[in-house]
Amino acid sequence: MTPLIALSGISKSFGPVQVLTGIDLVIEPGQVVGLLGENGAGKSTLMNVVSGRHRPDGGRMELDGAAFAPGSVAQGIASGIRFVHQELSLAPSLSVAENLFLGNYLSRRSGFVDRKAMRSRARTLLEAVGLGDVDPGLAVSHLRAGEQQLVEIAKAMVTRPRLLILDEPTSSLTPAEAGRLFALVRDLARAGTSVIFITHRIEEALANCDRIVVLRDGRLVSDQSARETSRDELIRHMVGREALFAYRGGGRPGAGAQPRARIQGLTDGTHLAPISLDVAPGEVVGLFGLLGSGRTEFLETLYGFRPHKGGSVEIDGTPIVLGSVAAAVAAGITLVPEGRKTRGIFPTHSVRRNISASSLARLSPMGFVRAGQEREETDRLSSDLGIRMHSAQQAITTLSGGNQQKAIFARAMEAKPRLLLLDEPTHGVDVGAKADIYDIIHQLAREGLSLIVASSELTEILAIADRCLVMSAGEQVAILDRDEMSEETILRHAFTRHA
Amino acid sequence: MDLRNELPMQMPHAKPTPGTRPSATSAGSSALRRLAGQRETSVALLLLVVVVFMTFANENFLTSRNLLNVGRQASVVAIVALGQALVIIARGIDLSVGSVIGLSAVAAAATAQATGLQAFGIGAAIGTGLAVGLVNGLLYTRLHINPFIVTLGTLSVARGIALLITGGIPISFTGWASWFGAARVGSVPVQLILMLLLAVVFFVFATRTRWGRNIFATGDNPTAARLAGIDVDGTRLLVFVLSGVVAGLGGLILAGTLGSAGPDLGRGYELDVIAAVILGGTALSGGRGSIPGVLLGALLMALLGNAFVLLGVSSHWQVVTKGLVIILAVGIDGVRRGRED
Numbered sequence: 132m133t134p135l136i137a138l139s140g141i142s143k144s145f146g147p148v149q150v151l152t153g154i155d156l157v158i159e160p161g162q163v164v165g166l167l168g169e170n171g172a173g174k175s176t177l178m179n180v181v182s183g184r185h186r187p188d189g190g191r192m193e194l195d196g197a198a199f200a201p202g203s204v205a206q207g208i209a210s211g212i213r214f215v216h217q218e219l220s221l222a223p224s225l226s227v228a229e230n231l232f233l234g235n236y237l238s239r240r241s242g243f244v245d246r247k248a249m250r251s252r253a254r255t256l257l258e259a260v261g262l263g264d265v266d267p268g269l270a271v272s273h274l275r276a277g278e279q280q281l282v283e284i285a286k287a288m289v290t291r292p293r294l295l296i297l298d299e300p301t302s303s304l305t306p307a308e309a310g311r312l313f314a315l316v317r318d319l320a321r322a323g324t325s326v327i328f329i330t331h332r333i334e335e336a337l338a339n340c341d342r343i344v345v346l347r348d349g350r351l352v353s354d355q356s357a358r359e360t361s362r363d364e365l366i367r368h369m370v371g372r373e374a375l376f377a378y379r380g381g382g383r384p385g386a387g388a389q390p391r392a393r394i395q396g397l398t399d400g401t402h403l404a405p406i407s408l409d410v411a412p413g414e415v416v417g418l419f420g421l422l423g424s425g426r427t428e429f430l431e432t433l434y435g436f437r438p439h440k441g442g443s444v445e446i447d448g449t450p451i452v453l454g455s456v457a458a459a460v461a462a463g464i465t466l467v468p469e470g471r472k473t474r475g476i477f478p479t480h481s482v483r484r485n486i487s488a489s490s491l492a493r494l495s496p497m498g499f500v501r502a503g504q505e506r507e508e509t510d511r512l513s514s515d516l517g518i519r520m521h522s523a524q525q526a527i528t529t530l531s532g533g534n535q536q537k538a539i540f541a542r543a544m545e546a547k548p549r550l551l552l553l554d555e556p557t558h559g560v561d562v563g564a565k566a567d568i569y570d571i572i573h574q575l576a577r578e579g580l581s582l583i584v585a586s587s588e589l590t591e592i593l594a595i596a597d598r599c600l601v602m603s604a605g606e607q608v609a610i611l612d613r614d615e616m617s618e619e620t621i622l623r624h625a626f627t628r629h630a
Numbered sequence: 631m632d633l634r635n636e637l638p639m640q641m642p643h644a645k646p647t648p649g650t651r652p653s654a655t656s657a658g659s660s661a662l663r664r665l666a667g668q669r670e671t672s673v674a675l676l677l678l679v680v681v682v683f684m685t686f687a688n689e690n691f692l693t694s695r696n697l698l699n700v701g702r703q704a705s706v707v708a709i710v711a712l713g714q715a716l717v718i719i720a721r722g723i724d725l726s727v728g729s730v731i732g733l734s735a736v737a738a739a740a741t742a743q744a745t746g747l748q749a750f751g752i753g754a755a756i757g758t759g760l761a762v763g764l765v766n767g768l769l770y771t772r773l774h775i776n777p778f779i780v781t782l783g784t785l786s787v788a789r790g791i792a793l794l795i796t797g798g799i800p801i802s803f804t805g806w807a808s809w810f811g812a813a814r815v816g817s818v819p820v821q822l823i824l825m826l827l828l829a830v831v832f833f834v835f836a837t838r839t840r841w842g843r844n845i846f847a848t849g850d851n852p853t854a855a856r857l858a859g860i861d862v863d864g865t866r867l868l869v870f871v872l873s874g875v876v877a878g879l880g881g882l883i884l885a886g887t888l889g890s891a892g893p894d895l896g897r898g899y900e901l902d903v904i905a906a907v908i909l910g911g912t913a914l915s916g917g918r919g920s921i922p923g924v925l926l927g928a929l930l931m932a933l934l935g936n937a938f939v940l941l942g943v944s945s946h947w948q949v950v951t952k953g954l955v956i957i958l959a960v961g962i963d964g965v966r967r968g969r970e971d
């Protein structure tokens with residue numbers, strides 16, 4: 132059988148940086164291929180070469196056995212290659228149907244848009260991605276993030292692609308939505324469409340792909356059948372270490388001492404039923420719940436970012452003023468928020484100024500920022516946290532996602548917290564940065580810092596948490612001790628209010 | 631001010647010494663490269679082109695008398711633009727500054743006339759600016775009205791009040807309070823000195839103090855700023871108050887220069903002021919901006935006005951050219967950065 136697409140010796144560099152070196156890859160029709168690798172390993176660049184956005188510097192590509200050199204994304208699409216990016220490219224105030232056919236509206240011979248045809252085709256496409264109950268006339272902004280992601284995939288299917296490339300499609304999907312997406316992928320594969328599937332979730336790749344390809348530092352390091360490989364082997368290929376999700380805790384100062392933080396009946400009156408929790412010094416409390424369970428709302432209410440409607444919080448026995456971020460920071464609570472790009476970084480600021488942003492009051496007693504002290508402290512934190520960069524003066528957007536996340540970590544640490552709140556601290560970072568962040572969390576806890584870590588990944592909770600608070604539909608449903616924590620128990624509690 | 635570039639202001643002090651020649655050259659070339667990356671560079675080059683051209687085109691151009699005149703013409707726009715720059719860096723916009731100039735001038739003249747006390751006139755001008763700035767800031771931060779709409783409203787209200795106070799007839803303003811706009815120290819106009827002093831103050835404030843830093847952070851990503859514990863509403867209020875205060879000062883100066891305060895004073899200044907800020911490399915999308923750039927932008931516009939007078943070209947062409955220069959300078963920057971969508 133002629134392969135759908137065959138790459139041989141593909142290389143690509145941006146300026147002095149060699150991003151891809153000698154990549155050989157063959158995709159058969161109807162195959163589902165998982166593409167794994169750390170951030171910066173070259174996954175997106177490789178897929179951009181395949182889809183026509185970048186031209187390779189060396190090597191050749193063949194499509195159906197004939198030389199293939201797309202000069203633009205449009206040419207790639209014309210050849211049947213569709214790349215669905217992780218960042219959404221939908222027009223939020225247009226309807227779902229309009230978005231699906233954007234730039235390609237179905238029209239009558241008179242030139243007028245054929246709304247009826249668009250609606251009925253939209254309905255078929257939506258059903259295929261598992262959004263059968265969504266009205267095609269609804270504005271996209273009314274959909275949840277996961278639904279928008281699925282609309283994006285439906286949009287790619289309008290042109291009936293032969294190769295569909297999905298970049299982390301499940302990161303914003305609920306388990307049910309992800310399940311439907313994989314069913315769709317299997318249907319497509321049966322009909323002969325090949326699918327390349329970029330992901331950070333290894334189990335997902337193992338369960339749903341025929342083959343798994345791993346990139347590291349721009350080279351293809353392994354290409355195996357999913358049945359013949361394992362999670363540990365893949366992690367080793369990606370980073371060269373195993374034991375990522377091993378529990379590092381134990382031997383920390385336990386209960387008995389005065390709690391570092393005492394949260395009593397904290398509620399926001401809308402999303403959160405009252406929550407009570409004590410956190411000991413040096414303790415890591417995991418916060419688990421399904422999407423929409425109120426994890427983020429709880430952390431943000433505790434942090435004063437959202438208005439509260441009752442309850443009290445004490446830090447080392449001193450009550451704090453709720454409803455003000457400045458008061459929380461002053462009392463020693465800091466938050467590393469979810470959503471690095473939209474809620475974390477200052478994109479045009481340097482790494483250093485991103486780190487010092489929360490601590491300027493301390494660094495500028497007379498109002499003037501002490502540049503020397505700022506440099507010294509931020510440099511020390513950057514090196515402690517292992518932020519990889521040329522200089523602290525470079526714009527934060529020039530760093531990889533994992534390093535940006537460490538910089539936001541450094542910002543929280545620079546404010547000298549006593550209770551550190553982490554909301555999805557490893558969302559969208561590569562395995563290497565993930566391991567670093569787990570090590571950092573462990574180290575901070577050993578130094579006596581208390582942490583509450585919200586995560587939607589059970590493996591993460593099990594790797595770092597000493598106890599686990601489980602939430603379901605805005606309610607606190609369980610606090611599990613370490614010896615009670617297992618994937619099964621935690622999940623069972625998380626589904627309590629989702630009968 | 632892009633955050634890396636506190637350098638341009640310091641660079642003139644760097645003197646190459648004989649012993650360090652080789653390293654000085656390499657530092658020079660990297661400084662050059664750095665300079666080429668600055669957003670102010672395109673306006674600085676345009677400025678240079680106009681200066682060189684005018685030096686050859688007209689013998690009266692390169693005289694201290696004429697250049698001081700240009701500086702004087704630039705100063706009110708530049709002073710008001712200093713406040714506007716902070717507003718725009720914080721991702722806002724202040725359309726009311728032209729009307730604040732008019733209302734402050736009228737308030738100063740009317741107060742000085744009514745009380746006979748010049749100091750009250752000065753206080754009235756600054757106080758008027760501060761009050762309008764405070765109203766702008768409060769409407770924005772407390773009622774969450776878009777700043778474009780808020781200041782479009784106060785633009786009209788302030789102008790209307792100025793008309794009501796004067797009944798449409800200019801008030802004479804010639805007491806010692808007019809010193810700011812009328813006097814010279816030696817041959818240098820006071821307002822030019824004031825512009826330079828305020829530029830230094832604003833530069834230090836914006837780049838060295840925590841309040842200045844918070845302005846940049848607020849404009850760059852307001853949500854992240856709030857999550858970082860920065861008082862975003864306080865910062866927004868502050869920039870509108872500062873913008874109002876310098877606009878009030880602008881009104882005081884302009885009335886002093888003219889010797890009278892008419893209700894139409896400062897009409898259309900908001901566009902020149904915003905143009906100076908944008909020309910100087912401040913991003914309308916917030917988070918980035920430069921105080922030295924504001925001076926360059928204001929100077930370029932005054933210089934163009936001067937050039938047209940000296941060359942005897944119709945002032946109607948000046949209006950056309952002003953627009954083209956803004957598009958050109960910002961266009962150069964846009965082409966260099968490439969598309970962002």
